[in-house]
Each structure stands twice: as C-alpha cells, then as structure tokens.
Amino acid sequence: MTPELVVVCCAFFVFACGTLGVVYRKNPxxxxxxxxxxxxxxILLLILGSRMHNQPEGQAAGLLVLVLGAAEVVVGLALALAVFRGRNRVDVDAPAEIAG
Amino acid sequence: MKNRYCAGMLTLPIVAVGCALAALSALAVVLLKKPVHTAVALLGHSLSMAALYFALSAQLMAVAQMLIYSGAIVVLFLIVVTLLPEGGQEKLSGGGLFFAVLAALSVLAVFGGALSAFSAAGGELLALKGEGPSVKEVGRPLFASLMVPFELTAPLLLAAIVAAIALWRRQEKPRPGGVA
Structure with a gap:
C-alpha cells in the first residue's frame, strides 16, 4: 500500500464520517x-492531486475552499442561534418554520 | 532555497500516523455526545489535517488550516455551544444511527467503486516527487488564473458578516429607550 493510497483512503473515510454526522446528529x-x-x-484530496501533478493551482483552490468553509460556518452558526436560542430543546427536525 | 523540513518523498509511517489521527478524531467528532467534546475532537482533527498538509509539503495550507480552523472556527463553535439551550445536548435515536451508517457506507461504496474503476482503467496514483510547489508558486495562480474567484472571496466574506449580524439582530428584543 503506497502512502498516496493511504491519504486517498483517509480522505474517503473522513468524508464518510461527515455524511454519518449530517444524517445522525440533531444538534445544528x-x-x-x-x-x-x-x-x-x-481539501486533502485537492492538495494531494496538486502535489501529484506538481500543479500549484490545486493548493490555491484549496485555500479558496477553506475561506468558503469559514463563511459557511459563520452564516450557519448565526442561523442555528437565531432558530434555537429561544427553544427548550436542540433538534434540527423540530422547527416547523424551516420544514420544506 | 532548499526545503529543510519536508522530504520530497512521502514516507508511509508519517502518513499512516497522520491519517490514523485524522480518521479517529473525525469519528470522535461524529460519535461523541457532548458538544464541547465534539469541538475538542474537531480541534484534534484540524491539527492532524495540518500535519498531513505539512507531510505533503503544502506549508501555506497547513498554516492557513491552523490559523483559520484551529484558531478561529473551533473557538466560534465553542462560543455558540455555550449560547444554545441545555448546552446543545441532543436526544439521539438508534434508528437514526442505522440510516446514518447506511448513508456513510453508501458513500464509501461509491468512492471505492470509483477508485477500483480508476485502477481497472489502467490509472495509477503517481508517486510524489520533488519538493512540491513553494508558497510563491501557490500564490501566483491567485493573481492569474484564479484571480476572479480569489477577488470574489472578499464580497463573500462581507456578505457572510452582514448576514450573521442581520440574523442576530432580528431576534434581539428592542431595549427600552435604546436604538435597537
């Protein structure tokens, strides 16, 4: 097993863990x-690809994705606070006003 | 200048330790129940990711990861956890875990299928050679081919700040005699 394959498998596993959390958890x-x-x-896969093909664009794109993630967290947390602060319980399935 | 900290070749033990830490802390983020423990696990995950970026000779990304994720975002998560009712404690069900594991396994199956199809088509993961792009080389595309997305991050961050303040002020009670 090459180190590159280990990194790819690690990225797959971490992504699957993220999916598990999004479906399982109820806390926003x-x-x-x-x-x-x-x-x-x-981002890990972007950096590995950038390093494999010796192209700096991959790392630069990774930096932009990092900033995008930060912006998403700021809005997401503000939304979570606005919706759940006045409630007794934290559950993303509970509020009727955000149901589709 | 020669890079003294990162060897050109990627060594298996270093990568294995970094990947194991990243994977375990990712699992802890999902499975730990107390939100404060989850935030600490996210901090560990972010730091192990930064170590992996260093191993991949992506120094700029490693420093950005430590400053933005470990420094700012984890602290933001901790502040929000303290403001949520019951400290953000949640009631989790066993049935939900079954569907969540099913979803995660489906994602893994899709990725595994893609990787095996890539190998079956004769593709192989290239071995890492050389020292990788320097900080100067990474910065160059930000002012050339990726200039538009790079410049658009400024209005994006501004919009995020304005949205966060607007969301917060909407649920703020007006103070007697105050402006808000």
Missing part, C-alpha cells in the same frame, strides 16, 4: 462540524 452545531469534516476531506 454538530451537523455543521460534520460538514466541516467533508470540506476538510475534499
């Missing part, structure tokens, strides 16, 4: 953290 903060795991896994 934990759901956002799981989305962060998925973003981290994709």
């Amino acid at each position: 903060v934990a759901v956002l953290m799981s989305i962060e795991l998925m973003i981290n896994a994709s």
